[in-house]
Amino acid sequence: MLWLAKLLARIAVGFVALSLVLVIVFRFVPVFYTATMAMDPNPVVRNWEPLSSIDRNLVSAVIAAEDGKFCTHDGFDREAIENAMRRNMEGGRIRGGSTISQQTAKNVFLWQGGGYFRKGLEAWFTFLIEKMWGKRRIMEVYLNVAETGIGTYGAEEGALRYFRHSADRLTRTEAARMAAALPSPKTRSVTNPTGFTRRYGNTIAARIGVVRRDGLDSCVYE
Template identity: 75%
Template sequence: MAKAKARGFGARTIITLFKLAFAAVVFSVVWVLVYAVVPVPVTVTMLLDEKGITKDWEPLTDIDRDMVRAVIAAEDGKFCSHDGFDREAIEKAMEQNAKGGRIRGGSTISQQTAKNAFLWQDGGYFRKGLEAWFTFLIEKIWGKRRIMEVYLNVAETGIGTYGVEAGAIRYFGHSADRLTTTEAARMAAALPLPKKRSVKNPSGWLARHGNTIRSRIGVVARDGLDACVYE
């Protein structure tokens, strides 16, 4: 009798867990579908920012193409050719991190977008697992153009500042629809650490990094590495 009850309890537990997992999958798919057409209103990162939130959503048509090219040059040169995951970059990052020293990431723009739009900044392997799931979903449901549009609107571009429109106004006093290659490159160079890296007056390594990105903008344009965004 006791064994039968235990088996019954175990079966109910498995069924409950299955239902919860199914509900979580359905919820995540619906969430991604909604954000495929609706501007992302707020993110966990924004809500946790003690400096407040300054943001201004802009459609991709109102963001200078050089800004798109700059982030591809700086963050993810294979953006148009991978399925959301750059396996070579991930392997290299793992090898480098195993040697110690500065921790490197292998995240693509798609992964960063999934994290920024749906998740939080820290969390270890659990968050990484969720990030992979949402990356898969946005690649399948949104496509590259929407991924880039969301990325450029929710990425942190400064202290309490989110999106390239708010960043452009803060740093250069004008909209993101007319960024120069230098301005776009400087914003892209600061994206990984926007609270610590200067956009207006970079110096040393950061200035050189910005100059490198600016030169790569031409390579992205020449080789059509941003073509998927404008198909």
């Protein structure tokens, strides 16, 4: 069994080394392609833009919608995780407690879907990007790799698809509608939202003001 222990140790060391290299590289290099894009059955369009070319309204909108504690947590919102676990134990629709940092780690380095193994890897990569990237880079990568529509990835392509203009001049309403659709971009309408998506978008648009007032996006613009 000694040989097996040595093999596992080598695999672990190799994985840690590879993950560190990848995180360091993507600290500086745009992420142009991910496993999610590779597994997408639809033709993929993507367009990397620096955060300076993405309207602040979208940054505020995704914080309002996805992760209000983005600037204060260490990558994990433990209260949200505990609440999600409690709701899931009670039955009904499964809900997650993932932060923007966790979603970024998953989108860049891993694959979609659940499972404890993938969640463990997600936690590892989340820890690394929080320590080595910082909040601004995490937000920049998130807004460039997130699926924003059928076969559409990133804020720029999403803005062009839905509003026919660049992501550098999104109104609060436009940004809020994009943020409202992020959890299910293949099924939620951005241009003509109805029902829950429309109500949720209106709520996010109103929360953008709170995000600005309380400095909940300040870590991105320090």
